[in-house]
Amino acid sequence: MKKSVFANGLRGAVCALALLVAPLAVQADETCQSPYMPKITGQEDYVYVWTLGMEGIGDGSDKLVTVDVRPGSGTFGKVINSLSVGGRNEAHHGGFSSDRRYFWTGGLDTNKIFIFDIHSDPSKPTLHKTIDTFVADSGGAVGPHTFYSLPGRMMISALSNDRDHGGRTALVEYSDEGEFLATHWMPTKEDPRGATIASDVVDGYGYDVRALIRKNVMLTSSFTGWSNYMMDFGQMLQDPEAMKRFGQTVVQWDLHTRQPKKVMSVPGAPLEIRFAWGADHNYAFTSAALTSKLHLIYEDENGEWQAKDVADIGDPASIPLPVDISIGADDNTLWVNTFMDGKTRLFDISDPFKPTQIYEKKIAAQVNMVSQSWDGKRVYFTSSLLANWDKKGDDNEQYLKAYKWDGKELTEDFSIDFIKEGLGRAHIMRFGANSLYSS
DSSP: OHHHEEEEHHHEEEEEHHHHHHGGOOOOOOSSSTTTTTOOSSSSOOOEEEOOOTTTTTTTEEEEEEOOOOOTTTTTTTTEEEEEEEEOOOOEEEEEEESSOOOOEEEETOOOEEEEEEESSSTTTTTEEEEEOOHHTTTTTEEEEEEEETEEEEEEEEEEEEETOOEEEEEEEEESOOOOOEEEOOOOSSSOOEEEESSSSOOOOOEEEEEEGGTTEEEEEOHHHHHHHHHHHHHHHHHGGGGGGOOOEEEHHHHHEEEEEEEOOOOSEEEEEEOOSTTTOEEEEEEETTEEEEEEEEEOTTTTTTEEEEOOSGGGGOOOOEEEEETTTTTTTTEEEETTTTEEEEOOSTTSSEEEEEEEEEEEEEEOOOEEEETEEEEOOOOOOOTTTSSSSOOOOEEEEEEOOOOOOOEEEEEEEETTOOOOOEEEEEEOOGGGGGO
């Protein structure tokens, strides 16, 4: 593949989008897990990789891949189990139940939810339950994305809807047993649902969901709908209307009542949200994919939540396309992955209002997800963004890579080629440990 065709096409389209959104300015990381669940603060034993099937690669189906990361193990850095779910569902994200016994995963295209039993044998997960009624249950939400555990239930952020397959969407709750509980539609201009609108922008889009329990705050971000994320990437870049259909907001919610409180302007498709962990650190970070900006979402001195652009990620003019972020447990550092240049960057965020890049490394031709251990000494990377958005030809590298971090340099520990192994496109990672279930 000629890199210039892919990169220049994206650059031109995003520049066009920037012109559209400019007047409106006035996507197991142990440190990103729900605070309701037990943490792995020591050495993780396994990395679970929710993997998209690829035509002509292995069985072609989505699968949960288990990798042994126990130091000294005879199978360290090797795939020890692979469980296919049948078909290609656009496997994307997943999250543990609050007791960490089950791993919920979703398909953005088929809307199926696959719940894996982790606790019975952490080295060999089994498929516990499949939910294929998500759209009907929710009243029309499409594209189950983030799975965020709350006590006794799972909060799922959707990306789209079944009426126009655009970005208007909802939060959907299920019990831990897989029974539908409630749908909470995102606020829109027509129906703000009582939320304060901080600017003219209110799109009703969704993406990530995260909570700061002690402040009774929940935040959601915004991406794009089914009509975009399932479209061929090159085709989308050439479609002016499609390029208008990206989120520009972060919504503050009342965590307990599930009522939206405020819609904040965050242009350029804000993706993953990561709250700080400190007892008096009332803020979170998100990165905007299309503007390459790092945004701080914070509580001000009056107790109001605000959004502020605090740093560039790489050279925004070159459209590095930030995709995933990972905050350090001490709130001092933030890893930021950029898909287009295949790099990870480390920011010093000890002053959250003035993040400074202190390190960068090229991981591969493309990189998407980043997950770090609680102590920050091990950092893992995977490759796939979306099946129709991944790079083509030789640049379509699909992998899990593990690194050691000594505070100065990333040193590769092992790498697994997911194409050579007949697995597919590696997406989200979550950690497992035998000690969680030893009792």
